[in-house]
Structures are given as structure tokens and as C-alpha cells.
Amino acid sequence: MNAPPTARGPERTDGPSVRVGALAPLTRPGWAEAGRHLLAGLELAARDVNESGGIGGRPLELVVRDTAADPQRAAAAVDECARLGVAAVAGEYHSVVARAAATRADALGVPFLCSSAVLDALTDQPTEWVARLPPPQSRGWRVYADFLLGAGHSRIAVAADASVYWASGTRVLREHLAPRGGTVLELDMRALTPTAVCDALADHRATALLLLVGHPEPAVSIVRTVRRDQRLAGIMLGAPAGQPEFAAWATLLGDDGAGVPFLRYLPERLGPLGIRVETALREQLAEAPSFVAFEGYDTITVLADVLRRTHGTDRARTAASWPDVAVDGTRGQIRFTRTPGISVWQWAGPPVHVVDRDPAAPDRFRIRHVG
Incomplete structure (x- = not known):
């Protein structure tokens, strides 16, 4: 079992570097805030490794x-x-983008450890070259559906952009909710304004609206419009993909952005390693780190463990090492297994919580449901 030491001093590193490709959305139209947090975690872990x-x-x-x-x-x-001779590729936040990276890595025979993308079908066919840290979408979004039902919501509407990721999430919700008496109304945001969304919600008598759209727009406009429509005073807004996790959400929406539950892959309490990493990430980012930053840190921690065993020179041996991983990360021990219906090596044990920003203190998060 490998874990970064809690006390570190300068140690000598010699010879040519072991290179790892690090993919992240750092500019628009990517979710640059998520990319910045992901990269912060990757970089901090790389410094700790060195x-x-x-x-x-x-x-x-x-x-x-x-x-x-x-x-x-x-x-x-x-x-x-x-x-460039990298030993492996790591990272990425957007699921559709990670799918393209995983497919290419598989074709080239380059190990790829996906940090933060959840789309179940990360590759079309089973592969030995790709492993993933976050839970597959089918698991996380079923947890979210259970939360909705437990909170008394069975008439669900989704305001959705066109995307394989959003369509997959909607399908997971519908398949999980339908046998339990739930319905899902799809609202196509290519054709509707926020005001038209409000009219549809009122007509459908929906009790929850899920934001399956880009951030900041149209998510921010939809939230503001719904919050100001007196017909929808009792409706719950949700964002399973995690938009409210980041500081920009609170900055743009203030109190309107509180009470919007989302999926978060952090434990209820961090252990000693997680606490140390959280402190370092907070200093590096000049703000509270998101769960995405912890995913980045854990990515390099795992890869370093694998590359030390293969000396960072044999890509095939690195890919063959996924089932041997047993690493203490910031959010628990990481092991990869084969999961039915998932084509890549999968960490089966990441924590899954539904949380929101506390309306009484929007900078504080509340756990609403544990998956």
C-alpha cells in the first residue's frame, strides 16, 4: 500500500524525467474553473511525488x-x-472529451487514467489501457434519483442541452424513476427560453427541475428566472453534474444559488492525508478546493505508484498493473476492478454524496443524501 508521506524533505532526483500527459479544460468553451482545480490537484501531487x-x-x-x-x-x-514519449496520460473533466482521449489512448497503446469524467461508455469496447477514478454516471445518477424520491419528488423536469452526457444522464434518471412511479419531462434548451421553461414547469406541475445545461449560461439565467416566478415557489432546483460546487456559482447567484443539490465525490470527513492536501490546495487555489482538485491529486498518486513499479518505461506493463493498485488516496483506498457494463478499469469505491449550499450560509455545504 502506498501513500505520500506526511513529512517531506528535499530528495535528489536525477536523470531524464518520466513524463505524464495532463489533459484539462483550461479555456472556454471548456469549464475552465473545473480545469483549474483539476490541474491544481495534478500539480500538487506531482510536486509531492518529486x-x-x-x-x-x-x-x-x-x-x-x-x-x-x-x-x-x-x-x-x-x-x-x-x-513526446509520455509514460501515461491523465486527467480530463468533460465526459465527451475524456471519451475521445480514452479512445485514442486505447488505439495507441498509451495508459490513460481518467480523473473526473463519468460517462459509462468511456470506450466502445473493453480495454486494458484505461482506468477511471470517479464513479460511472449510472451509479452516481441513480444515487441522485434515490435522493429525489426520498425527498418526495416524483414529477421531475430536466432542462437539457444537446449532449451525449446529458442524454445519458436523463436516461439513467428515467429508467431508475419509472418503476418507482416517477416521471421525467425533457425540456429542450435549444428551443426554449428560461421564461418558456417556467411555463412548462407550471403546466406539468413539476416539483423538481434539474439543470442539465452549461455553466454559467444558460444555467444562471434559468435559476434566476425560476426563483422569481411566483408560480414555482415550491419547486426544487437540482444540478447533478456539480455546477454549484464551484465558487463562481455562488458569486454569480448569491442566495439564489443555495439549496441546489448536486453530486459530490468527497467523504463526509477527510482523513489525515486529505486534510493535508486540502490545506495545500486551498493555499494554491486561493479558495476552497472542489472535489475535482482531490480527483486530480489522487490521479497522480495512483500513477506514481504504478510507474514506480514499472520504472515509467514500459506502457504495456503500466496498463497491466491497474488490477494490482492498492493506494491510499485523499478519499479512501483506491483499487480498480472490472464493473459489469463498464469498459474500463474502475475504482468501485469512491464516495458519492448529494450535497447543496446551505441557504443559511451559502459558503457551507450540507450533505442531503449518502449513496
């Missing part, structure tokens, strides 16, 4: 590439990283 001796005495170097939420750009980045 301060504890690197990879067999060689420094770990991140080759950072901005995907900007563009699948083609992500695939091209994997190509470039492969030409």
Missing part, C-alpha cells in the same frame, strides 16, 4: 495540454503526448 524521490530517482514531469472541451483537440493532445 519531493519523495520521484519515479525511481527520476523526476515526474507533467506535459499539460488544454482540451478546451473539444474532443478532437483532446485526441490530438494524446497523439502529441505519445510522440
Whole structure:
């Protein structure tokens, strides 16, 4: 079992670096705030690895590439990283983009550890080259559906953009809710204004509206419009994909952004490693770190463990090592298994909570449901 030491001092690293490609959405139209948190976690872990001796005495170097939420750009980045001789590729936040990266990595024979994307079908066919830290969407969104039912919501509406990710999430919700008496009304945001969404909610007598849309727009406009419509005073707003996790949500919406439940992959309480990493990330980001930053840290922690065993030189041996991982991360021990219906190696044990920002103190998060 490997875990970064709690006390570190400068240790010598010599020789050529062991390179790891690091993919993240750092510019628009990507969710740049999420990308910044992901990269902060990746970079902090890389520094910790190097301060504890690197990879067999060689420094770990991140080759950072901005995907900007563009699948083609992500695939091209994997190509470039492969030409540069990386030992593995890591990262990415957007599911559709991670799918393109995973598909390309599989084709090239480059190990890819996905940090933060949940789309079940990360690759079309089972692969030995790809592993993933976050729970698959089918698990997380079923947890969210259970929360909705437990909170008394059975007439659900979703305001959805066009995306494989949003369509997959809607399908998970519908399939889980329907046998339990729940209904899901889809509102196509390519055709509707926020005001038209309010009219549809009132007509349908929905009790919950889920925001399956981009942030900040149209999410912010929808929230503001719904909050001001007296017909919808009792409706619950939700955002399973996690938009309210980030500081920009609270900055843009203030009190209107509180009480919007979302999925969060953090434990109720962090252990000693998580607390140390949280402190360092808070200093690095100059704000509270999101769960995405912890995912980034855990990604490099796992890869460092694998690369130390393979000396960072044999991609095939690295990919073959996924089932041997047993690493203490910031959110629990990480092991990869084969999960039915999932084509990649999957951490089966990440924590899944439904949380929201407390209306009494929007900077504080409340746990509403434990998955």
C-alpha cells in the first residue's frame, strides 16, 4: 500500500524525467474553473511525488495540454503526448472529451487514467489501457434519483442541452424513476427560453427541475428566472453534474444559488492525508478546493505508484498493473476492478454524496443524501 508521506524533505532526483500527459479544460468553451482545480490537484501531487524521490530517482514531469472541451483537440493532445514519449496520460473533466482521449489512448497503446469524467461508455469496447477514478454516471445518477424520491419528488423536469452526457444522464434518471412511479419531462434548451421553461414547469406541475445545461449560461439565467416566478415557489432546483460546487456559482447567484443539490465525490470527513492536501490546495487555489482538485491529486498518486513499479518505461506493463493498485488516496483506498457494463478499469469505491449550499450560509455545504 502506498501513500505520500506526511513529512517531506528535499530528495535528489536525477536523470531524464518520466513524463505524464495532463489533459484539462483550461479555456472556454471548456469549464475552465473545473480545469483549474483539476490541474491544481495534478500539480500538487506531482510536486509531492518529486519531493519523495520521484519515479525511481527520476523526476515526474507533467506535459499539460488544454482540451478546451473539444474532443478532437483532446485526441490530438494524446497523439502529441505519445510522440513526446509520455509514460501515461491523465486527467480530463468533460465526459465527451475524456471519451475521445480514452479512445485514442486505447488505439495507441498509451495508459490513460481518467480523473473526473463519468460517462459509462468511456470506450466502445473493453480495454486494458484505461482506468477511471470517479464513479460511472449510472451509479452516481441513480444515487441522485434515490435522493429525489426520498425527498418526495416524483414529477421531475430536466432542462437539457444537446449532449451525449446529458442524454445519458436523463436516461439513467428515467429508467431508475419509472418503476418507482416517477416521471421525467425533457425540456429542450435549444428551443426554449428560461421564461418558456417556467411555463412548462407550471403546466406539468413539476416539483423538481434539474439543470442539465452549461455553466454559467444558460444555467444562471434559468435559476434566476425560476426563483422569481411566483408560480414555482415550491419547486426544487437540482444540478447533478456539480455546477454549484464551484465558487463562481455562488458569486454569480448569491442566495439564489443555495439549496441546489448536486453530486459530490468527497467523504463526509477527510482523513489525515486529505486534510493535508486540502490545506495545500486551498493555499494554491486561493479558495476552497472542489472535489475535482482531490480527483486530480489522487490521479497522480495512483500513477506514481504504478510507474514506480514499472520504472515509467514500459506502457504495456503500466496498463497491466491497474488490477494490482492498492493506494491510499485523499478519499479512501483506491483499487480498480472490472464493473459489469463498464469498459474500463474502475475504482468501485469512491464516495458519492448529494450535497447543496446551505441557504443559511451559502459558503457551507450540507450533505442531503449518502449513496
